[in-house]
Amino acid sequence: MTEVRGADGSEVAGTTTGSGGVSYWYQEIGLPTPSDVLEDDADVDVAIVGAGYTGLWAAYYLATARPDLQVRMIEQRYVGYGASGRNGGWLTAAVTGGLDGYAKTHPRELVARFQQAMNASVDEVIAVTERERVDAEIRKGGTLMVARNPAQQERAAAATARARAWPELGHQWLSREEADERIRVAGTRSALWEPHCARVHPAKLAAGLGRVVRSLGVRIHEGTRAVEIAPRVVVTDRGTIRARHVLRATEGFTAAIPGQRRTWVPLNSSMIITEPLTDDMWEAIGWRHYDTLEDFSHVYSYAQRTLDNRIAIGGRGNPYRWASGIDIDGETPAGTIETLRRVLVSWFPPIRDVPLAHAWSGVLGVPRNWRATVAYDPHSGLGQAGGYVGTGVAAANLAGRTLADLVLGESTERTMLPWVDQRARRWEPEPLRWLGIQSLYRAYGWADRREFASARGTSRLARAADVVSGR
Numbered sequence: 097m098t099e100v101r102g103a104d105g106s107e108v109a110g111t112t113t114g115s116g117g118v119s120y121w122y123q124e125i126g127l128p129t130p131s132d133v134l135e136d137d138a139d140v141d142v143a144i145v146g147a148g149y150t151g152l153w154a155a156y157y158l159a160t161a162r163p164d165l166q167v168r169m170i171e172q173r174y175v176g177y178g179a180s181g182r183n184g185g186w187l188t189a190a191v192t193g194g195l196d197g198y199a200k201t202h203p204r205e206l207v208a209r210f211q212q213a214m215n216a217s218v219d220e221v222i223a224v225t226e227r228e229r230v231d232a233e234i235r236k237g238g239t240l241m242v243a244r245n246p247a248q249q250e251r252a253a254a255a256t257a258r259a260r261a262w263p264e265l266g267h268q269w270l271s272r273e274e275a276d277e278r279i280r281v282a283g284t285r286s287a288l289w290e291p292h293c294a295r296v297h298p299a300k301l302a303a304g305l306g307r308v309v310r311s312l313g314v315r316i317h318e319g320t321r322a323v324e325i326a327p328r329v330v331v332t333d334r335g336t337i338r339a340r341h342v343l344r345a346t347e348g349f350t351a352a353i354p355g356q357r358r359t360w361v362p363l364n365s366s367m368i369i370t371e372p373l374t375d376d377m378w379e380a381i382g383w384r385h386y387d388t389l390e391d392f393s394h395v396y397s398y399a400q401r402t403l404d405n406r407i408a409i410g411g412r413g414n415p416y417r418w419a420s421g422i423d424i425d426g427e428t429p430a431g432t433i434e435t436l437r438r439v440l441v442s443w444f445p446p447i448r449d450v451p452l453a454h455a456w457s458g459v460l461g462v463p464r465n466w467r468a469t470v471a472y473d474p475h476s477g478l479g480q481a482g483g484y485v486g487t488g489v490a491a492a493n494l495a496g497r498t499l500a501d502l503v504l505g506e507s508t509e510r511t512m513l514p515w516v517d518q519r520a521r522r523w524e525p526e527p528l529r530w531l532g533i534q535s536l537y538r539a540y541g542w543a544d545r546r547e548f549a550s551a552r553g554t555s556r557l558a559r560a561a562d563v564v565s566g567r
């Protein structure tokens with residue numbers, strides 16, 4: 097075993113094995129070699145750029161509804177190379193941007209239906225993977241959200257009040273004792289628990305979906321990069337595909353596509369994973385089931401228990417790189433790995449000496465209004481979905497199904513949902529974009545530290561940051 101090294105080559109305390117390499121999940125199942133690289137121009141019904149969950153689900157529902165359609169996917173590297181093969185494995189029903197925000201612009205009943213559709217999407221992913229024999233190691237255990245200082249308790253109380261207005265969320269308030277029954281996180285004062293979340297193995301889900309859509313006759317041209325996406329045509333570095341419908345499913349990579357630089361910014365999220373914990377360690381931290389876990393910090397962290405008894409925990413390291421730059425194959429700075437390790441140890445002091453197995457990073461797409469969208473224009477035949485911020489694993493399923501409905505010209509309960517055809521203004525140009533996002537995360541980080549040091553409620557700086565960001 098070698099030591100984990102950050103992207104700058106520096107050592108990280110108390111760790112073993114590697115960093116980068118796309119993700120631990122892909123290292124575990126083996127990195128694929130790109131296949132079916134585009135060799136000739138083609139004329140098809142539907143072209144989908146991006147073979148992450150969004151593109152794969154859109155292809156799946158199109159191919160199952162209309163086996164006669166010719167569907168081609170264009171993927172610059174291989175299936176699941178992006179966030180879909182790197183994420184924290186929360187198959188969560190969370191609505192990006194929150195229900196209250198949507199209730200300001202849409203009827204309450206419609207917003208409630210959106211939440212119900214997201215809840216059902218978690219079960220849809222479980223049902224389809226079972227039916228199609230994709231073993232993505234899914235376990236539905238809900239989510240525990242712990243409050244560990246007075247300010248976090250204040251936000252937990254506000255979330256509890258909100259839950260009364262939105263019973264679809266299924267949130268339940270837990271006392272410290274009740275929370276400890278689920279997972280013993282140091283310093284927990286109270287918690288919320290909600291049932292609509294499962295843990296998954298992200299790369300197994302992506303690779304499995306890839307196998308399924310290929311078996312349905314969809315061709316996935318890996319190792320093929322789209323350099324222009326326009327009505328009825330995708331120009332790639334290997335040839336041109338003409339199609340009646342062209343769908344963009346490039347999420348955090350969208351800014352690199354000509355004409356899309358300011359549509360969604362790529363925000364970075366990083367993860368670490370431990371070596372397997374011993375039975376005594378699990379006993380000490382009392383994490384008995386497969387609840388996913390987060391806290392009420394502003395710069396929150398998220399964790400899951402894997403089937404082979406590791407903890408994978410993620411959070412924002414350096415949230416944004418100048419001019420929408422992205423990591424190289426998941427390489428992660430040593431400072432970020434150390435920050436995540438500190439969060440892990442502060443949650444679970446009894447496992448402070450557990451070695452880390454791996455660290456990696458990826459990008460997620462963030463629209464200026466922090467709300468995801470599914471859109472399709474029947475005149476140009478162009479569609480896209482994404483901007484899920486950090487909650488896209490289940491949302492991509494609903495988005496893919498909705499894109500399929502829209503392409504097929506069907507009006508369904510999904511095509512009525514409030515995220516369809518959401519429009520957000522473009523992000524500010526540089527240097528404003530870089531300065532704004534860096535300052536925002538600095539403010540949130542400062543507020544988190546301050547809230548632990550004081551007995552008061554949510555920091556005023558964090559409230560101001562919420563107003564500025566439009567979160």
Ligand SMILES: Cc1cc2nc3c(=O)[nH]c(=O)nc-3n(C[C@H](O)[C@H](O)[C@H](O)COP(=O)(O)OP(=O)(O)OC[C@H]3O[C@@H](n4cnc5c(N)ncnc54)[C@H](O)[C@@H]3O)c2cc1C
Pocket residue numbers: 145146147148149150151170171172173174175176177178179180181182183184185186187188320321322323345346347348349350353364365366367398410457458459460481482484485486487488489490491492
């Ligand atoms: C570290 C991390 C942790 C996360 N944790 C969670 C979580 O626990 N739960 C949750 O719900 N969400 C999580 N997310 C977000 C979630 O993973 C994403 O929202 C989701 O995977 C997006 O899927 P996608 O298919 O839209 O995009 P992606 O999976 O990013 O796929 C886009 C694909 O497009 C390809 N592509 C891009 N440009 C081109 C081009 N020009 N030509 C050809 N191909 C191109 C890319 O190679 C990529 O494969 C996390 C994200 C990250 C980075």
